[in-house]
Amino acid sequence: MRGRTMGPVLFACTSWCLLAADPVPSELRLPGVVVTLSEQVEVPAREAGVLLSLEVREGETVEAGQLVGQIDDRDARLLAARAEMELSQARQLAANDIKVRFARKSADVSRAELQRALDQVERLPKSVSKTELDRLHLVAERNLLEIEQAEVELQQLQMSVSLKEQDLEVARLKVERRKIVSPITGMVVQWKRRRGEWVEPGTPVVRIIRLNRLRAEGFAPATALPLSAMGREVTLKIELPGQPPLAFSGELTFVSPEVDPVNGQTRFWAEIDNPQLKLRPGQQGQLVIHPQRRLPPESPLDGPDRP
Structure with missing residues (x-):
């Protein structure tokens, strides 16, 4: 019984392992690729x-x-200039604390007057009337409230600076837009x-359109081009009438996971470096996929930075 069950299990494991290994040919040549734009806007x-x-x-x-x-942008620049002046004015007002300092001085004076009156009443009980004492108490309390009012107004002026800064940023953004x-x-x-x-x-x-990096697109048998081939170095070869062949290096960046059920082919493309702009969209050529993977741009073995 155990021997009967081990066969299918081993077969399934073997099949899965083969799929997972996904072997890649040492070198794969794919003719009929078309050069297209990698980026346009x-x-x-x-x-x-x-x-x-x-x-x-x-x-x-x-x-x-x-x-x-x-x-x-003439109207936008005028609005930006106005917003800049309003911000400057708001900063000057926010830096002006004269009202706060004056309110504190007034409070000090009123407290001193009240204290003198209280001291005089302590020495001579009927020297200051109760009405006068009430008035002095009221003045002292009013001056304390005036300090709070002046501080609130100063805080509002300081908050208005932030609002004016945002207004200026919006106005400058309209100029940039x-x-x-x-x-x-x-x-x-x-x-x-x-x-x-x-x-x-x-x-x-x-x-x-971007020309210093193009794309070579095409279709290949899915059995010959596994997903694990992505990231490998490629060479695009272009032959032009009456001219020597051209070769461009690049990287295989996409292999479609979808396979056409009719012909068993899958779509792919490679990013091709074109620093001298000799390669043009619409040209056709042969793509050679090499077994080694391309080094990242920051690697010192990769030479100059790619465009």
């Missing part, structure tokens, strides 16, 4: 207004964070709006 307007200037031309490269266009800034390093390939046109928030203004 249509930069939108963030505020409504007239597009005043286009800072770069189509075909020029830009850095991430670079200004590429400008929406009319009228700048059209590239979020990536790449090339400007299309202006979708022209100088002098009105744009609304969310309106695409310029299209920018």
Whole structure:
């Protein structure tokens, strides 16, 4: 009975172990891959207004964070200047504690007057009337309350400084939001709006594509390209008529876990370094997947930082 049950268990374990091992060929060549963009963006307007200037031309490269266009920001800059002056005024008022100091001095004087009257009554009981003593008590208590009132007003002025700082930050943000800034390093390939046109928030203004790193996509038999192949070094080979072959290094970054039930193929792509911009989207070539994994960018064996 025990011998009968061990067979299926060993078979299942063997099958599972083979799947878990997921062997990878020493080198795999995949023809017919297509070069595509790894990153592209249509930069939108963030505020409504007239597009005043286009800072770069189509075909020029830009850095991430670079200004590429400008929406009319004159009203926003005026509001920011006003907010800055209001903040300066609020800081001056918050630093002015004259009312607090005057209230404390007044309280000291009123307490001294009351104490002198009490001392005089102690020496000469009928020298100061009860009405006068009540008045002096009232003045002393009023001056104490005036100290509290002055301190509350000073705290409110100090709180207004924080509010004015936030107002200035909002005003400056509105100025910044009228700048059209590239979020990536790449090339400007299309202006979708022209100088002098009105744009609304969310309106695409310029299209920018990343070229220093592209993607090589294709399909391969799932049996030949396991999930464990991700992270391996690759070489993309491109042949052009009348020119020597070109080779570009990169890394296999994605192997789809899904397999087409009809042809048994799976989708993959690799990130390809293109520092000299010789590789172009739309080209086709052969991808060679090497057995070794690519070292991380921070490794000293990896050479210069990748773009």
